[in-house]
Amino acid sequence: MHSNFLRFTLLLGFYLAFGSNSFAQRDSLPDSFRTPYEAVYNHLNYLQDENHIPDQAAKSLFSGDRKQKELNNLAEELKQILDGSGNYIDLEAVPKSPNYMDSVTQRSRYILTADFPEIYIQKYGQRWLVSEYSVSQIDRIHKNVFPYGTDKLLNILPNLGTTKYLGIHLWQYLGILILITTGFVIHLMFIVILRKVLFNILLKYGKLDLANQFLSPVVKPFSLMTIAIFSDILVPVLQLPAFIGTNLILLSQALVPFFAAIFFYRLVDIVGHFMMRMAERSENTLDDQLVPLVRKVLKVFVIIVGAVAVLRGFKFDIWPILTGLSIGGLAFALAAQDTLKNFFGSLMIFIDRPFQIGDWVTSGDIDGTVEEVGFRSTRVRTFRDSLMYVPNSIISNTTVDNHGKRVYRRFYTRLSITYDTPTRLIEVFVQGVEEIVKKHPNTRKDSYNIFLNEYGASALEVMLYIFFKVPDWNNELRCRQEIMLEINKLAEHLGVRFAFPTQTLMIEEVPGQKSLTPEYKASSAEMQEKLKAFFAKK
Numbered sequence: 001m002h003s004n005f006l007r008f009t010l011l012l013g014f015y016l017a018f019g020s021n022s023f024a025q026r027d028s029l030p031d032s033f034r035t036p037y038e039a040v041y042n043h044l045n046y047l048q049d050e051n052h053i054p055d056q057a058a059k060s061l062f063s064g065d066r067k068q069k070e071l072n073n074l075a076e077e078l079k080q081i082l083d084g085s086g087n088y089i090d091l092e093a094v095p096k097s098p099n100y101m102d103s104v105t106q107r108s109r110y111i112l113t114a115d116f117p118e119i120y121i122q123k124y125g126q127r128w129l130v131s132e133y134s135v136s137q138i139d140r141i142h143k144n145v146f147p148y149g150t151d152k153l154l155n156i157l158p159n160l161g162t163t164k165y166l167g168i169h170l171w172q173y174l175g176i177l178i179l180i181t182t183g184f185v186i187h188l189m190f191i192v193i194l195r196k197v198l199f200n201i202l203l204k205y206g207k208l209d210l211a212n213q214f215l216s217p218v219v220k221p222f223s224l225m226t227i228a229i230f231s232d233i234l235v236p237v238l239q240l241p242a243f244i245g246t247n248l249i250l251l252s253q254a255l256v257p258f259f260a261a262i263f264f265y266r267l268v269d270i271v272g273h274f275m276m277r278m279a280e281r282s283e284n285t286l287d288d289q290l291v292p293l294v295r296k297v298l299k300v301f302v303i304i305v306g307a308v309a310v311l312r313g314f315k316f317d318i319w320p321i322l323t324g325l326s327i328g329g330l331a332f333a334l335a336a337q338d339t340l341k342n343f344f345g346s347l348m349i350f351i352d353r354p355f356q357i358g359d360w361v362t363s364g365d366i367d368g369t370v371e372e373v374g375f376r377s378t379r380v381r382t383f384r385d386s387l388m389y390v391p392n393s394i395i396s397n398t399t400v401d402n403h404g405k406r407v408y409r410r411f412y413t414r415l416s417i418t419y420d421t422p423t424r425l426i427e428v429f430v431q432g433v434e435e436i437v438k439k440h441p442n443t444r445k446d447s448y449n450i451f452l453n454e455y456g457a458s459a460l461e462v463m464l465y466i467f468f469k470v471p472d473w474n475n476e477l478r479c480r481q482e483i484m485l486e487i488n489k490l491a492e493h494l495g496v497r498f499a500f501p502t503q504t505l506m507i508e509e510v511p512g513q514k515s516l517t518p519e520y521k522a523s524s525a526e527m528q529e530k531l532k533a534f535f536a537k538k
Contacts, residue, residue, distance in 0.1 A: 250315060432531055
């Protein structure tokens with residue numbers, strides 16, 4: 001009994017000596033924060049492991065009619081939001097003036113971080129506190145920072161062990177181990193299982209070349225992107241020390257767009273491959289030029305968006321860069337108006353499609369076959385076998401005569417026969433030429449004109465106006481030759497003479513010599529018989 005009394009006396013003395021002082025010290029902690037700095041410092045300082053007093057940290061929050069336990073939870077959640085989002089609060093940057101005014105809103109408030117503008121310190125009378133609105137938003141923001149129920153892990157993981165090694169709790173080491181193991185499993189699943197499944201599917205449909213060329217490069221960055229997303233979700237839960245946690249969170253946030261950019265960059269090759277297949281099935285050869293250009297544009301777009309996303313992941317302020325680029329871009333645009341005109345001209349060509357690769361086009365001094373359409377110029381192969389590089393701004397704003405779009409190719413000429421040709425022979429000759437046109441396999445049978453058309457200076461002019469249905473110029477020339485040779489044979493057979501563009505002094509008769517004027521003694525019936533005999537030989 002004596003020993004029990006002695007033990008009680010010692011405990012009472014310890015309480016009087018230390019416990020009462022401790023409670024007295026806790027009761028004497030500050031609760032009137034004259035500056036934003038005091039409110040922020042109080043909240044962060046009293047939630048540290050070595051100085052964990054949630055009741056005191058909660059004094060920095062606007063309380064309203066909330067109970068102390070709820071305020072304590074909100075104070076904890078606010079710190080978890082800052083730590084879990086990688087926002088390290090530099091206390092030296094927090095204003096220490098009681099009369100601080102926000103430069104944008106011109107109010108007595110201080111925004112803790114640009115990532116969460118709804119969380120700010122506001123002045124109430126003479127006290128600076130986390131504002132009433134900010135306190136009402138803490139639960140919502142906390143769920144956004146810790147999505148998919150990961151906020152519950154914040155209450156489970158610390159119970160696994162609170163022992164510290166090198167400044168990190170045992171449960172945090174366990175969390176890191178779980179994170180690494182899960183990441184390895186995910187990577188193994190994608191690399192081995194998914195690749196094998198997709199390979200078998202593509203192999204079944206005979207697409208092994210597609211699998212080898214495109215699938216392998218895409219699976220790995222997709223796997224790493226998935227791991228980065230998984231890490232971005234779980235790393236905030238670990239609540240690592242400020243410097244380590246902030247940098248790991250920033251790294252995981254940057255790795256997601258980094259691997260995503262690699263994935264989409266390689267995915268562009270697959271999309272381009274299928275676009276090329278579709279272009280090959282299309283009759284328009286301009287699509288074959290468009291696909292590589294679209295692929296390049298998509299790759300540049302992915303690189304730019306990826307770079308901006310990575311910088312944003314590191315919380316790098318990209319607005320000065322974008323502003324500088326916009327100002328520089330304006331200056332560049334003014335200095336490179338012709339280049340921009342050519343670029344938009346190429347877009348008009350690809351949209352309107354006035355011609356395609358291989359078409360024969362004529363436009364001003366341009367006369368040749370289109371070989372290539374780029375973003376700046378169109379390359380035309382002339383009939384002298386030289387190359388013309390025509391700026392797209394010019395070719396898109398001028399009249400283009402596309403001979404390649406013709407269904408029929410016109411052949412127009414005049415057959416000049418001598419004035420001494422009898423009328424009945426002219427009639428038979430014109431009929432014969434018409435029959436030649438009808439019998440030719442490549443002429444248009446429903447539209448042609450063959451008539452004695454004009455009295456020329458030195459000949460009677462027979463108009464020959466016909467069309468060939470052929471795909472290119474070489475075949476057109478072949479058909480012209482065939483028609484002309486047949487007409488020459490017909491003229492030789494009938495005795496029709498072609499006139500020369502000359503002036504001739506005709507002496508009808510010279511005494512003692514035969515007249516130069518030919519004699520046509522055959523009747524019309526005989527001429528018709530000759531015509532039938534000509535075509536009977538064919």
